Amino acid sequence: MEYNDIPRTLKRYSFVEKMNILQTWSRKTMNLNGVIDRNERGKTPFPWELETLLLFSVTSQEWRQGRFDRNDRNFVAMINCIRNHPHPIVDKLKGTNDLVNELFVALGSVQFEAQEYPYYKLYRYYWYFSFVNSKVNMPEIFREKLGSDYKRYAVLAMSLWMILWGNEYKVSPEVYTFILSQFPMELSHLTITRKEYKIQLKNITASIDDYMYCLRPSYTYPFVEEQGVVYLPLPHLLMRSVTSSMLYRITQDDNHLAQLIGKEVLEPYLYQIVLRSGLFDEVYPEQEYVFHRNKKRTLDVLTRKEGHYVFFDSKMYTPRWDLRIFDQDAYQWDIDRLATNCQQIYEHIRNRFPSQYNPFHSQTVIDPDCVYGLAVLREDPRIQVDYIYKRTADLLAIPRESPEYKWLCQHVGIISLSDVEKYCFTHSDLPGHIYGDHSRKYLTDFWLTGEIDSGEIKDTEFKDFEKDLLSDCGKLFEKCAEKGFLNK
Secondary structure, X not given: OOHHHHXXXXXXXXXXXXXXXXXXXXXXXXXXXXXXXXXXXXXXXXXXXXXXXXXHHHHOOOOOOXXXXXXXXXXXXXXXXXXXXXXXXXXXXXXXXXXXXXXXXXXXXXXXXXXXXXXXXXXXXHHHHHOEOOOOEHHHHHHHHHOOOHHHHHHHHHHHHHHHHOOOOEEOHHHHHHHHHXXXXXXXXXXXXXXXXXXXXXHHOOOHHHOOOOOOHHHOOOEEEEOOEEEOXXXXXXXXXXXXXXXXXXXXXXXXXXHHHHHHHHHHHHHHHHHHHOOOOEEEEOOEEEEOOEEEEOOOEEEEEOOEEEEEEEEOOOXXXXXXXXXXXXXXXXHHHHHHHHHHHHHHHHHHOOOOOOOOOOOOOOOHHHEEEEEEEOOOOOOOHHHHHHHHHHHHOOOOOOHHHHHHHHHEEEEEHHHHHHHHHHOOOHHHHHHOOOOOOOOOOOXXXXXXXXXXXXXXXXXXXXXXXXXXXXXXXXXXXXXXXXXX
């Protein structure tokens, strides 16, 4: 079978069969800690391969009502075609450095988020959508956009995840229906008709060559409705649909709101988790100061650990969707955007601190080689940092072969918020991993890619949230059991 044969092949199978076989294999990628265990990789279809097959399944209108056998050869052949299909642009870039970099961006877009720890993400967005201050009321905004309280979405997603993963409970068909019946409003906002799915996909791309990497409507709408029946073909996307996708939906086409949330919500969250971790001797939020009679502001979170200073700057950043389909303009645009962030951080830690401001109680002489600044992005940038550093150097007029360029690469970094969470929630040595001997070995290495010191979660607020969420799921399961739908 060839890649282009997939649509014709899928037209032979009923829509029900296509949805069912996708869900069967999607469930095999799930465990209670997220998606895909390292030991399972390669033995089953990868989640992103199933996501690609779903795009074909929705767009391929049936002319027969065939069924998949238990070990259907056509299913295996289609997965292999998807796995081995080279994008036409990839062929053009063969033998060039651009291939590695742009392919990494595209692959990362479909792979990285799926492997994040789901409980951290649920806590993060629960914190976001529960936040209230004098400038923003997130519960009110959330209800206006999505008709309910965020926690109900989290309980729906987690309870379905636990049931469909199926380690503890034997599931009857009635359980799935009963759970959905308890969340009618939430289900309506997470469901898309097959017709609308096709329209959204066509607006993203008209080429099936892009299906492996492109944005999927299923990220936002895990449920698909066809002829009055609601299907959940890829339950492994449940967590994505009720976390990062919801922030996109709330801020879509509203730059003012996006900037407001970035400033008033994301920055305090970063400050709070760093402060609670107890990993630093001093921690301060953004400070306002006066220099030459002008009011200025520092970076978002200022920390000190003994004689080292680490500054964090929260960025409301998400990679452009057209990076997934190898758009050259989008690729350069994101490099410029990230380089501008690095330029700003460099100017703060190299030129402004401590000469213009110093909020720390410790007023000893500060060694510039002990000062670090990190851009904290809400999503991993996926772009090779070497390209970002080179562009940053150009913006700063720093020669690339100079000692100052080396200082830039060693003291200004880009990390994702999930990186900070995994260190802070486990009280692992975040400062040491930033400036210690066990951090980056090469200038072009990504930051914070090593293993955390401990897998034991110690953050009490996170643990309370997790306990409360699982308790609500347990109450839902008890209702299922009372109706005779659920047996341990």
